[in-house]
Amino acid sequence: MHIFWTIYLGILGTVxxxxxxxxxxxxxxxxxxxxxxxxWIGLFGFVTNTSIFNPLVWKIVFVCGLLWDVLFSYIGKHDDGEDALEGLSESTKSILTGVTLIITLGPLYYGIYRYAF
Structure with a gap:
C-alpha cells in the first residue's frame, strides 16, 4: 500500500x-x-511517517485546504477545459467537478486527515 501512496505523492508533486x-x-x-x-508537505509527512509541525497545524491545513479546493473548483474562473465542457448543463458540470475532485483530491485529504487526527 505504501507504494501507491508514494506514486500518488509523486504525481501530485509533478502536477x-x-x-x-x-x-x-x-x-x-x-x-x-x-x-x-x-x-503536499502534509501528505509527504503522512506517507513517510515523519512529524512535521504539530497536529493542530495539519487540522487547520485540512479544513482550509479542503474549503479552498472546493470553492476554487466551483467558483473560480478557469480558462482551461471550458471547451471540453461546452454544451453541458450547469448541473452536469457541477457533478463532473465533484466527481473529479473526489477522485483526484480525495486521497490527498484522506491522508492529511489521517495525519492531523
Missing part, C-alpha cells in the same frame, strides 16, 4: 511543478499553488 512551469498568471492561481504545496 505542481507543471503548473509552476506553465505560469501562475492570476492571484487565485498563485494562492492555489501555495495551498497545493502546503497540502
Amino acid at each position: 505542481a511543478i507543471a503548473f509552476l512551469v506553465k505560469g501562475l498568471r492570476t492571484l487565485s492561481l498563485k494562492v492555489d499553488f501555495v495551498i497545493s504545496i502546503i497540502t
Whole structure:
C-alpha cells in the first residue's frame, strides 16, 4: 500500500511543478499553488511517517485546504477545459467537478486527515 501512496505523492508533486512551469498568471492561481504545496508537505509527512509541525497545524491545513479546493473548483474562473465542457448543463458540470475532485483530491485529504487526527 505504501507504494501507491508514494506514486500518488509523486504525481501530485509533478502536477505542481507543471503548473509552476506553465505560469501562475492570476492571484487565485498563485494562492492555489501555495495551498497545493502546503497540502503536499502534509501528505509527504503522512506517507513517510515523519512529524512535521504539530497536529493542530495539519487540522487547520485540512479544513482550509479542503474549503479552498472546493470553492476554487466551483467558483473560480478557469480558462482551461471550458471547451471540453461546452454544451453541458450547469448541473452536469457541477457533478463532473465533484466527481473529479473526489477522485483526484480525495486521497490527498484522506491522508492529511489521517495525519492531523
